[in-house]
Amino acid sequence: MADIFILMLFFVLNADGSHIVGGRDSAPHSRPYMASLQIQGRPNCGGVLVREDFVLTAAHCAVPLQYTVVVGVNSLSGNEATKQELTAVRSFPHPNYDGHANDIMLLKLNSKVQLTEAVQLIALKTGRINVATQCLTVGWGDIGDNNTLARTLQEVNVTTLSQPVCRSFKQRTPTVKCLVSSFLKGDSGGPLVCDGATAGVVSFSGRKCGDSKTPDVYTRISSFREWIRSVKQAKNENVK
Template sequence: MENFTWSIAVLICTLLVNNNPLADNHLRINGGYEAKIEDHPWIVSLQLNSSDICGGSLLNEDTVLTAAHCFGVSSEWSLYSILAGTHDRTQSGTKIQVKDVKIHEWYMSYLPINDIAIIKLAEKVEFSKKIQPARLPNQDDQLPEGAPLLAAGWGLTEVNGTTTASDVLKAAKIEVLPQTTCNTLIVLYKGIICAGNRTNGIYWGDSGGPLEHDGVVVGVASYVIGESMYGGFTSVADYRTWISRTTGI
């Protein structure tokens, strides 16, 4: 218990030094390339009062997987909606209101653990080439160090030194990093995938979006580790039982 308490204290101090990434702005894809929605048909934009705040992954016709920290203290779920089936979020897509949200019961906003939530939609989406459910890993699936990954979302674009949110879907090629690499910056707990590389990664903006390996959604974008290009992703495999219990999927 003493070691656990010490680890929690170290983590809280680390988060305070880094301005607490979970309590600050959300994450965005940094770098990468413009992606086709047909290559990531499960990805959705989560919106609050029609403004993009996070990403998510469609699990079936009316269920979305995202990050818990995308939601504030308000439970007025009708203020939230998702936009699916579009590569350019300024163009037409399928927009559906949120009916309910289930946040992991052990999620705490000041700690980067259990950062996972399930959205229930008010209506069912209609599947097409641009809208499909995500495939999820089994609870025993493990990713080796160096495994190739894709992080997808609506990213940052830099023009003349000014960084703005991109309207088009972007993806970045990253990889699973050694725990020791990320542990030099922040304490990592079970259930977190540390990923990134020196040129591409996640940055502030599209939390909740998918981390993919061979077309399977293996992670949920959660936080940036310090000032690095490394990201912490909630491991879907580690929360597979919780997802099944919460959704029946």
Template sequence: MIHAYCIILLLQLLSPTGGSESGIVNGKVSKPHSRPYMASLQYDGQHSCGGILIREDFVLTAAHCKQSDTMTVVLGAHNISKKEKSQQRINVTKYIKHPKYNGKYDYDIMLLKLKKNATLNKFVKTIGLPKKKGKIPANIKCTVAGWGRTGQDKPASDVLKENTEKLQFNSECKYIWQQYFDDDSMICTKFTRKAGGICQGDSGGPLICNTKPQGITAFTDKNDCNNPEWPHVFTKVNAFIPWIKKVLKENRNVA
């Protein structure tokens, strides 16, 4: 079985400072099913990454979340350690990574075509995408959510957790992450050690700002996901709206 730590190791090797696939540190337990667009991406029944349902048959996530061709998407979940009646488990039939993704940091975005349409109900709903190239003001508070680790050396959470992080100025992100940060296709957040935020296992999950998924969790400091000296980095969703729409259109009636 391929475990999530394989991806963490891979990303650690890519830079001197390193990055890791990104659980929610501190924060709070989400109200059950209050985020019906959330998806748990699993291999052999084990949570690996997060994602969001953007159409009945498509989930948006990070490209580095693909480990093999045996991924299952779990929708309608709150406690992923239980077989809740609300859950829908659907296999992935197609993995569509951005064509410019090369296994590193840039273009870390992927669409998952589900084997069958999800059944939309009060537990499972899609989330709308932001506008193309819409401005995202710095310093606004956004929400992150996931089933990842609750600390750098702590276990993952069985229940969905969420936290608040504040958008950072792109210039500050670039100054800190240097060549690993592309302000055209990435955004980053600032946080405090006490408040916490994303950690290993949250990769592919959303950064929700003003009800829209403005970011897809990408990477953090490899040694300490809760180190406030290193902003959390997200793939900027609105930079990829044309590509997302193109893929969705091409796969409108494709099984």
């Protein structure tokens, strides 16, 4: 059975089309755990560093090509001195991923990142997320539902809602958590950050961005802590 968060979208564009209302530019290097997963120089998904040589992302981000993993940057178009580039050499999508449920994946890097002020690990959230908890969604994804990727890292505040609201959407699984949120194409695999730890992975959005009748979904990380631990500790892992 799927372990997911259901999240509601409520946003429109500013008049200049550059930002999502309620969102903002992240302060440079204030989210040092963020990783950009790129194919031939183009961003495809987001992720977070959970060990010096592992990135956590979404299983639906798996591709036949190797990812270039970029960390330590605020802007994807600049050449910041803090930038580090690595290669994802092994991928570990959850074995029970079925296109929606269990949408979580670990990427093994070809070497360890150098931890600096601009490159840091993020902890996995433990325990429940209570109603009205303030969290963040972070990413370089589409800023206008029109294939225009963000020039700099974006973040938006999200707030948890009650379980009755979740049940009103009649999702296939009872194991859901609802929040007010805002993510778009290109943010897949990025984090839901609560209390300084990552609590969810951006999974998939509704049919139309900003439509609260088709809310967005995050994978619940707390349900996969043991699997994450086992993958990071395994030896001679098979490449997928």
